[in-house]
Amino acid sequence: MNLREQAAEARRAGRILSGLSSRHRSAVLARVADVLQDRRVEILAENAIDVEAGRLAVEAGTLSSALAKRLALTAAKLQALSDGIRGLANASEPLGRVVRSTELADGLNLKQVTAPLGVLLVIFESRPDALPQVAALALRSGNGLILKGGREAARSNAVLHKVITEALAPDVPAGAICLVQTREQISDLLALDDLIDLVIPRGSGAMVRHIQSNTRIPVLGHADGVCHVLVDVDAEPAMARRLVIDSKCDYPAACNAMETVLIHRDWPHTGALLNHLREAGVVLHRGPNGPADLPNAPALRHEYGDLACTVQIVGDLPEAVDYIHANGSGHTEAIITGNQQTADTFLAAVDSACIFHNASTRFADGYRFGLGAEVGISTSRIHARGPVGVDGLLTTRWKLSGQGDTVAPFSAGDRSFTHRPNEPDA
Amino acid sequence: MNLREQAAEARRAGRILSGLSSRHRSAVLARVADVLQDRRVEILAENAIDVEAGRLAVEAGTLSSALAKRLALTAAKLQALSDGIRGLANASEPLGRVVRSTELADGLNLKQVTAPLGVLLVIFESRPDALPQVAALALRSGNGLILKGGREAARSNAVLHKVITEALAPDVPAGAICLVQTREQISDLLALDDLIDLVIPRGSGAMVRHIQSNTRIPVLGHADGVCHVLVDVDAEPAMARRLVIDSKCDYPAACNAMETVLIHRDWPHTGALLNHLREAGVVLHRGPNGPADLPNAPALRHEYGDLACTVQIVGDLPEAVDYIHANGSGHTEAIITGNQQTADTFLAAVDSACIFHNASTRFADGYRFGLGAEVGISTSRIHARGPVGVDGLLTTRWKLSGQGDTVAPFSAGDRSFTHRPNEPDA
Numbered sequence: 001m002n003l004r005e006q007a008a009e010a011r012r013a014g015r016i017l018s019g020l021s022s023r024h025r026s027a028v029l030a031r032v033a034d035v036l037q038d039r040r041v042e043i044l045a046e047n048a049i050d051v052e053a054g055r056l057a058v059e060a061g062t063l064s065s066a067l068a069k070r071l072a073l074t075a076a077k078l079q080a081l082s083d084g085i086r087g088l089a090n091a092s093e094p095l096g097r098v099v100r101s102t103e104l105a106d107g108l109n110l111k112q113v114t115a116p117l118g119v120l121l122v123i124f125e126s127r128p129d130a131l132p133q134v135a136a137l138a139l140r141s142g143n144g145l146i147l148k149g150g151r152e153a154a155r156s157n158a159v160l161h162k163v164i165t166e167a168l169a170p171d172v173p174a175g176a177i178c179l180v181q182t183r184e185q186i187s188d189l190l191a192l193d194d195l196i197d198l199v200i201p202r203g204s205g206a207m208v209r210h211i212q213s214n215t216r217i218p219v220l221g222h223a224d225g226v227c228h229v230l231v232d233v234d235a236e237p238a239m240a241r242r243l244v245i246d247s248k249c250d251y252p253a254a255c256n257a258m259e260t261v262l263i264h265r266d267w268p269h270t271g272a273l274l275n276h277l278r279e280a281g282v283v284l285h286r287g288p289n290g291p292a293d294l295p296n297a298p299a300l301r302h303e304y305g306d307l308a309c310t311v312q313i314v315g316d317l318p319e320a321v322d323y324i325h326a327n328g329s330g331h332t333e334a335i336i337t338g339n340q341q342t343a344d345t346f347l348a349a350v351d352s353a354c355i356f357h358n359a360s361t362r363f364a365d366g367y368r369f370g371l372g373a374e375v376g377i378s379t380s381r382i383h384a385r386g387p388v389g390v391d392g393l394l395t396t397r398w399k400l401s402g403q404g405d406t407v408a409p410f411s412a413g414d415r416s417f418t419h420r421p422n423e424p425d426a
Numbered sequence: 427m428n429l430r431e432q433a434a435e436a437r438r439a440g441r442i443l444s445g446l447s448s449r450h451r452s453a454v455l456a457r458v459a460d461v462l463q464d465r466r467v468e469i470l471a472e473n474a475i476d477v478e479a480g481r482l483a484v485e486a487g488t489l490s491s492a493l494a495k496r497l498a499l500t501a502a503k504l505q506a507l508s509d510g511i512r513g514l515a516n517a518s519e520p521l522g523r524v525v526r527s528t529e530l531a532d533g534l535n536l537k538q539v540t541a542p543l544g545v546l547l548v549i550f551e552s553r554p555d556a557l558p559q560v561a562a563l564a565l566r567s568g569n570g571l572i573l574k575g576g577r578e579a580a581r582s583n584a585v586l587h588k589v590i591t592e593a594l595a596p597d598v599p600a601g602a603i604c605l606v607q608t609r610e611q612i613s614d615l616l617a618l619d620d621l622i623d624l625v626i627p628r629g630s631g632a633m634v635r636h637i638q639s640n641t642r643i644p645v646l647g648h649a650d651g652v653c654h655v656l657v658d659v660d661a662e663p664a665m666a667r668r669l670v671i672d673s674k675c676d677y678p679a680a681c682n683a684m685e686t687v688l689i690h691r692d693w694p695h696t697g698a699l700l701n702h703l704r705e706a707g708v709v710l711h712r713g714p715n716g717p718a719d720l721p722n723a724p725a726l727r728h729e730y731g732d733l734a735c736t737v738q739i740v741g742d743l744p745e746a747v748d749y750i751h752a753n754g755s756g757h758t759e760a761i762i763t764g765n766q767q768t769a770d771t772f773l774a775a776v777d778s779a780c781i782f783h784n785a786s787t788r789f790a791d792g793y794r795f796g797l798g799a800e801v802g803i804s805t806s807r808i809h810a811r812g813p814v815g816v817d818g819l820l821t822t823r824w825k826l827s828g829q830g831d832t833v834a835p836f837s838a839g840d841r842s843f844t845h846r847p848n849e850p851d852a
Contacts (some may be wrong), residue, residue, distance in 0.1 A: 015751075015777060102796050108785060110795060117807045118777070197807050216642065218808045239830035246832035325441075336830075347825050351441060351544070359534060359828030368833070369536060369824070370528050370845030381543045381623050381821040382644045383809040395807040398795070399773050402785030404665035404762075406672035407794070419796030 003188050006178045007146060007195035010119045013176035014144025018116045020171060022093040029089035029139050031167040036082040036132055039163045040075055046159040047073040047128065054126075054152055063152055070127040071153055081129055084373070085136040091372060094390050095142050101422035105415055108402045109422065115397045116142035118197040121189055123148040123211065125203040128156035134200075135164050135177050137373055141393040145177045146196065148189060154181055190215035198383075198393070200376055205303065220392060222379035224329035225255030226303050227361045230320045230346065231273065232337035233264040239358065240269065240336045241276045246360040247334065249280050253305045255377060256332050256354075256364040260287065260310040262320045274311065287312030287323075301327045317342060321349045328352060330379045332364040353379055353386035429614050432604045433572060433621035436545045439602035440570025444542045446597060448519040455515035455565050457593040462508040462558060465589045466501055472585040473499040473554065480552075480578055489578055496553040497579055507555055510799070511562040517798060520816050521568050527848035531841055534828045535848065541823045542568035544623040547615055549574040549637065551629040554582035560626075561590050561603050563799055567819040571603045572622065574615060580607055616641035624809075624819070626802055631729065646818060648805040650755035651681030652729050653787045656746045656772065657699065658763035659690040665784065666695065666762045667702050672786040673760065675706050679731045681803060682758050682780075682790040686713065686736040688746045700737065713738030713749075727753045743768060747775045754778060756805045758790040779805055779812035 001009065017025065036043070054071045057063035100112040120143050124130040131147060138145035149157035157179060165174040180189065189196070193216045200220045201208045208223040229247050231240045247258035261277075263270050274284060274291070286294035290311045297310040314320040324333050334356035335346040343357040354364040364387060366374025371389030378384045384392040409415040427435065443451065462469070480497045483489035526538040546569050550556040557573060564571035575583035583605060591600040606615065615622070619642045626646045627634045634649040655673050657666045673684035687703075689696050700710060700717070712720035716737040723736040740746040750759050760782035761772040769783040780790040790813060792800025797815030804810045810818040835841040 015775070019775060104789070104794065104796060108789075112812075115777075216638075218644065236830070242830060242832055246834055250833050250837070343827075347827075349441070349445060351541075352823070354824045354826065356826040357828065358830050359826050360832045362833040363530070363534075363826055363828075363831070364824070368530065368836070368843065370530060370843065385821050386538075386824045395811045397778070398780045398790075398812045400780065400782040400785050400789055401769075401773075402783065402789075404662070404668060405785045405789070406668055407676055407786050407788040408672055410794070411676070417794065417796065 003180070003185060004192060004195065006175065006180070007119060007189075007192050009173070009175035010144030010146055010178050011195060012144075013173040014116060014119060014142065017139065017144070017172045017176050018095060018142025022095070024171060025139060025142070026089045028168060028171055029085055029136060032132070032136060032139065032164050033082045033085040033089060035163045035167045036078050036085070040078050043078065043156070043159050043163065044073060044075065047071070047156040050128070050153050050156045057152065067126040067150075067152060070125075071156070073128060073156060077129055081132050085132065088136050088140050088373065091140065094140065094394060099396055103418050103420040103422055104400070105405070105410070105417050108400070108405045111399045112396045113399060114394045117393055117395050119144040119146065119195060120393065121146045121148065121196045121199045121217070123186065123199065123201045123203065123207070124150065125207065126150045126152045127202075128153040128160060130202055131157055131160045131179075132164060133373070137375060137390060137393065138177065139172075141390050143393055144175075146180060146189065147177065148180045148186060151181070157181070187214060190217065193217045202376070218380075218383060220378050220380070220384060220388060221376045222255060222329065222331060224301075224303050224379075225257070225331040225377075226259045226301050226327065226329040227256060227332045227364075228260045228262055228324050228328055228334070229258045229361060230262040230314070230324075230333070230335045231264060231267055232317070232335055232339065232342055233266045234339040234342060235264075235267060235336040236338055237269040237272065241273055243334065243336050243358070243360050244273060245276060245280050247362060248277065248282055248309055249307065250360070250362050252307050254362065256361050257305070258309060258334075258361050259303050260312060260327070262312050262314050262323060264320075265313050265315050270313070277309070281307045283308040285310045289313050301329070303329075317345060317349075321346070324350055324352070331377070332356065332361045334359060334361050353377070429606065429611060430618060430621065432601065432606070433545060433615075433618050435599070435601035436570030436572055436604050437621060438570075439599040440542060440545060440568065443565065443570070443598045443602050444521060444568025448521070450597060451565060451568070452515045454594060454597055455511055455562060458558070458562060458565065458590050459508045459511040459515060461589045461593045462504050462511070466504050469504065469582070469585050469589065470499060470501065473497070473582040476554075476579050476582045483578065493552040493576075493578060496551075497582070499554060499582060503555055507558050511558065514562050514566050514799065517566065520566060520820060525822055529844055529846040529848055530826070531831070531836070531843050534826070534831045537825045538822050539825060540820045543819055543821050545570040545572065545621060546624050546626060546819065547572045547574065547622045547643070548626045548628065549612065549633070550576065550627075551633065552576045552578045553628075554579040554586060556628055557583055557586045557605075558590060559799070563801060563816060563819060564603065565598075567816050569819055572606060572615065573603065574606045574612060577607070583607070613640060616643065619643045628802065644806075644809060646804050646806070646810060646814060647802045648681060648755065648757060650727075650729050650805075651683070651757040651803075652685045652727050652753065652755040653682060653757050653790075654686045654688055654750050654754055654759045655684045655787060656688040656740070656750075656759070656761045657690060657693055658743070658761055658765065658768055659692045660765040660768060661690075661693060661762040662764055663695040663698065667699055669760065669762050669784070669786050670699060671702060671706055673788060674703065674708055674735055675733065676786070676788050678733050680788065682787050683731075684735060684760075684787050685729055686738060686753070688738050688740050688749060690746075691739050691741050696739070703735070707733045709734040711736045715739050727755070729755075743771060743775075747772070750776055750778070757803070758782065758787045760785060760787050779803070
């Protein structure tokens with residue numbers, strides 16, 4: 001099958017998958033959880049070959065050690081994956097949930113119900129544990145799936161794909177989850193906008209940007225996380241120190257890490273705060289209005305992804321908000337203040353996916369938000385914004401049940417609409 | 427200002443607009459409703475010039491009479507527009523609605539609240555009454571708006587834009603609603619994917635297709651409405667006649683009109699039904715398995731938009747569903763059957779925005795669905811699907827309120843997440 005046929009088959013098989021009862025789909029997920037355990041020897045053997053090849057590639061300078069580090073699977077990792085998938089098997093059914101139920105007129109009832117998007121394309125770099133996770137999310141949400149893995153994890157991905165699709169039989173055709181292995185095919189996949197409904201890139205900002213620029217398919221994700229923390233004039237100094245350090249240092253490479261700290265001009269503890277950052281190993285740069293003794297930031301909008309940040313002094317709240325709108329990426333911004341009114345103004349004014357008061361930017365995460373599995377964090381405003389769970393893989397359908405109703409009598413004024421909300425489960 | 431500056435100003439002004447209190451935004455809407463009345467003489471005078479120019483253009487063969495017909499405004503139309511906008515002024519507030527509220531941990535509370543998308547680009551053809559309608563929807567939903575009207579309605583659009591933006595002062599900068607008048611600028615607007623969040627084309631399928639193919643901005647709408655009605659073996663003949671005639675003849679040019687009737691092979695009333703269609707003036711064509719005495723349909727997937735349809739005989743329900751998936755546009759499909767189990771199977775299996783049982787396809791409409799104003803009907807699966815109301819102009823933001831909370835103690839196991847749902851209004 002060529003790629004187009006594979007995508008069409010993913011749609012067809014996805015429709016069979018989503019047509020299964022919830023119990024049935026849970027059973028399929030439970031089988032997937034089982035095979036990751038039962039066939040771990042085979043999986044780990046193939047993975048060991050990728051890991052060894054990765055080690056040699058790092059020595060040869062053809063693979064970054066960061067990517068190589070993510071290659072390895074272990075029995076414990078497979079156990080954790082298996083547990084996660086079993087959790088998803090037992091989670092509440094996302095499909096067919098009634099979002100809205102309205103009596104349009106006597107005997108004419110409308111329901112808006114959740115439904116799968118159709119076909120997802122997930123592009124991921126070396127981490128092979130992404131494959132079973134994403135496959136499980138697609139199965140739970142009734143979507144067909146096309147997986148594009150990295151070359152460096154080819155054998156691991158192939159064996160994971162093989163054991164998972166074998167576990168789909170006999171209920172779901174193997175084509176519901178399709179694995180594409182060669183790099184050349186990415187652009188061909190990105191051209192299939194009539195067959196693929198959503199692209200989810202899981203990788204570097206550069207990779208996400210490349211995909212966003214090369215497809216008309218909607219992309220769920222974000223290329224940048226340029227997050228700001230605003231230390232207001234009414235910020236309590238110990239809290240400011242705690243939150244700024246956590247936002248920057250807990251995991252500096254994360255997309256929800258702080259990249260710029262904005263400090264109110266009249267806050268009296270700036271020097272102490274900057275010293276705390278330095279003591280924590282953070283390299284400080286100055287924004288357009290930062291402390292004169294610091295080196296200039298590389299750019300106004302810059303994601304360090306490391307123990308470094310930009311410091312900018314601001315005159316008031318509107319100036320801070322304007323700075324964030326001009327230089328942020330719309331991901332996550334936090335204010336630290338003891339003044340509730342200032343906090344309310346900030347939370348109302350800042351146009352980002354996540355806006356926090358007196359909390360670390362690092363909370364911007366699907367798991368921490370209680371969404372269960374995280375599909376990604378979206379900085380787009382369409383479809384899903386912020387941390388996205390299984391709900392981001394759904395759309396809705398409208399189902400209308402009548403008794404032979406035509407619009408003619410409504411147009412003629414002989415019947416009229418009631419538009420009465422029904423109980424959601426009616 | 428160039429287009430890029432105008433779009434940036436629409437975003438800035440939109441943020442001011444969405445920052446107004448609900449009462450305040452309602453007052454702005456009420457003023458817009460008022461000016462359409464108070465300044466009707468001026469509006470109708472400008473409109474009369476467009477209408478006269480349109481009449482001459484039709485005579486000269488440079489404008490279609492269909493477009494010219496839609497140009498005229500009347501005092502009654504302005505009254506109706508004004509009433510509609512006053513209704514929107516009094517409608518419930520769409521912004522800041524709490525979609526989800528969760529206690530993440532003791533003292534750490536998360537809310538997902540509705541927010542405007544940002545900047546909308548609405549492209550419409552000759553109908554100038556679209557301008558006040560769309561402007562009112564943007565004001566209600568707190569979005570900045572760029573309007574691109576047709577050249578044939580240039581003077582009407584200009585005066586409507588002028589009186590409406592004057593009514594925004596002093597609360598909202600006039601740049602919140604920007605009117606672009608020349609045709610050459612469409613492609614420039616469609617390139618501003620960093621400044622415009624959603625394009626809403628209101629016009630022909632050809633226009634929608636052109637826009638979809640020439641922008642990376644998400645497009646809300648549909649290019650085709652190739653709707654199917656399936657007459658099942660258990661269809662009651664009088665109901666089948668009524669629904670098929672209403673679906674096709676009530677308004678043949680509408681996107682939700684029936685284009686293909688699928689009839690079960692064993693249904694005994696096919697001849698009578700086709701005669702009823704002929705008597706109603708409908709020209710019949712045959713699908714691949716239609717009655718041999720009919721001329722072939724122009725294409726498998728064809729929107730007649732007129733008193734004509736394709737007739738296809740099907741062997742069973744799965745065959746009908748496959749035919750719809752292969753040849754439909756995912757807009758609206760209906761089944762006519764007295765068998766509830768058959769209906770349930772159809773409603774579960776058909777992957778379209780709207781799926782109806784024993785009801786006319788013509789009900790697929792935002793007003794008939796009770797959504798209030800209709801923004802458009804979407805056949806995309808991302809963001810919004812089916813008839814779209816004001817909700818389709820919204821996204822959400824996540825607001826987190828803490829007391830100085832960092833993630834470190836959660837990672838260390840010293841604190842744990844509760845993820846307890848709060849009452850929605852908490």
